[in-house]
Amino acid sequence: MAAVFLSGSMMRLVVVVGVRLRVLLGILPGIVVVAIGNVNAEPRQVQASQGSLDAALIENRKESLGRQLFFDVNLSQNRTESCASCHAPDKGFSDHRGTGAASAASRGDDGQSLGDRNAPTASYAGFSPVFHQTKEGVYKGGQFWDGRANTLAEQAAGPPLNPGEMAMPDKTSVIARLQENSHYQAAFKGIYGEAIFRHADDAYAAMTDAIATFERTDFFSPFDAKYDRYLRGEYQLTPEEDLGRTLFFSQQFTNCNLCHQLRTLPEQQEETFSNYEFHNIGVPANTALRVINEVTQLDQGLLNHPDVEDVVQRGKFKTPTLRNVAVTAPYMHNGIFKDLRTVILFYNKYNSRSVKRQINPETGDQWREPEIPETLSRKELETGPALDDKRIDALVAFLKTLTDKKYEHLVKP
Template sequence: MKRVAVLLFIQVSMMNVVSVSAEEIQQKEKISLGQQLFFDVNLSRNRTQSCATCHAPDKGFVDHRGKDAALAVSLGDDGKSLGDRNAPSASYAAFSPPFHQTKAGVFAGGQFWDGRANTLADQAAGPPLNPGEMGLLDKVSVMARLQENSQYQAAFKGLYGEAIFEQSNSAYAAMTDAIAAFEKTDFFSPFDAKYDRYLRGEYQLTPQEDLGRTLFFSQQFTNCNLCHQLRALPEQQEETFSNYEFHNIGVPANTKLRALNGVTQSDNGLLNHPNVDDVAQRGKFKTPTLRNVAVTGPYMHNGVFSDLRTVILFYNQYNSRSAKRQINPETGEQWRAPEIPETLSRKELETGPALDDQRIDALVAFLKTLTDKKYEY
């Protein structure tokens, strides 16, 4: 009897091993397919643009193609369309939760600056059909492009079933699912920056970086971690440096960009989300991750600031009475008025004292420790 029981146990254990292995193999195949799709320019109307065009892996997963004011946004596949928002980094995007309201009633999560895509797959569904981006006409057109590739045909059928190309909606959903699987890998979120290595005891922060770290997580000297801390406690593993909540921090319109793209309307931010109709949300944007922030400028949702130090000085103006701190160092003029002034998150913005140059430079130094290892050199 014991012998039979042992044999049954071995059989069940072997079945579990086979089952897990099959799932792992399938997931690896899905990730491989997603990787091919992410870099495939054939998924744009004129075959010039892929996901990686605006989320370049060697540039912190942002778009560095433009020059001067055009660097703030992305050029479409048609060679002339310019957006009005800075392409968010795809690095660590997998950690943004689905769009929701917190217990305090604050909107948080989702993808894009306004959270309108609930998941990574939903986000991946947007650009191919956006006329100002990849520009394909419809899902049928996308499916036709996919079927041009015999490797895609085999991979899609193997992962999603022989009938996957019978319905364009199904094929399109499978495509975005595979891309999302790739975006969830360590390729996008390695957690190997100097800061991560410091947490593991593999790197010693410089005195300046350490001061910046202390200031960043302080409840007394800065307001940084009110919005840029995900974990309940500071210095936790896999901190993405965003709580993904939406705020209006008073960013001015990017007038130089508007002169290029011809946009005349204000960007309403969160109010553009299809499920948000509360005017109190106008002008609010999702708090971005600070991972790789040192290599992913220009900054803010419209790319209005070029330098990371300028961003900290912009925040500092809310807490400083100094005339010097009311000047934008990039223009030599006073900080321009917010594009949407009515809904500022004043509680968060006005928390903490003014910062001197030593502390500002220390914060910049600390933020540079959040750069993934592959961008350090």
């Protein structure tokens, strides 16, 4: 395919919303004009000179390229780590490689470096809006726990150059690895233009765009969980699951959907179970992890975002999707909890006066204090009555119904 590459600071490459062809190999005839530059806005659009068909074809080729890049360990310093290492497709796009306290975070390409945060699932990540502040002053969206990457493409740009992750020294080194592969050379030139490798910044932006395009496919967000099938009349919830559903969407009992609902109304299709806002829910520091990774500073959360300076945002983290939550342990931004039921009990402690409910079942000790208590979201956390074991178990049962069909075999009874 002949292509013309345009570069400009005011232009951006975005994904076509339309027909998706699953696998397309080879070079197709036609001339496609692709603009690349500012990749900070989502969703993305491709400008095609021969209409929507060309756009759909180029989109499919980008998905195919992005898939290969996602699994390519050669984009890391020691050629041992890929995107899929920390976001394993067979494990709900989460990292299950570690053991013990080290399982709370991800190892780097050197096999030694250990992060301080739990790798969030890449499932449904494409639905998070571009990082922004609403007219009410509420921060929303972005990627990573602190939203510091505005878009999926920006997120994909981070790990290859992070010394604690894939550890490549610079963009030029990454592009040199790409050019070792003749298939990559042909694919990049066919999609982004013959001149794509002239400038490392342009080629790097194209690489992250292709990865982001792949991450927005149905492979990451099939919407085929039991809950989705229930909404389509294809599955009947068990009495326990149905009770959990009622509790989850209830303003009277749990208020879960105050933060874990994207759509305007409850129980709409293609719900991602996150409003992508930021809150401090009082998670304690993961001291066991920090003994290993030797991190001493507090995790400032949203305040780590380069565009956020308001100290009121300290300790706030992005509300994660609950899709595949039953198979993506450990939980919270620092991986401090191992079991899904523990997470429900953690929330329940704010509303219970029972001595029993003030004990962390995983440690046998009292729940520890928040890492940053000053900005705790008390209003949201202290709304609603305490739940008994029946209702706690029902919520867990409902959350399990949010598991994609391909992961249902991983759900523990």
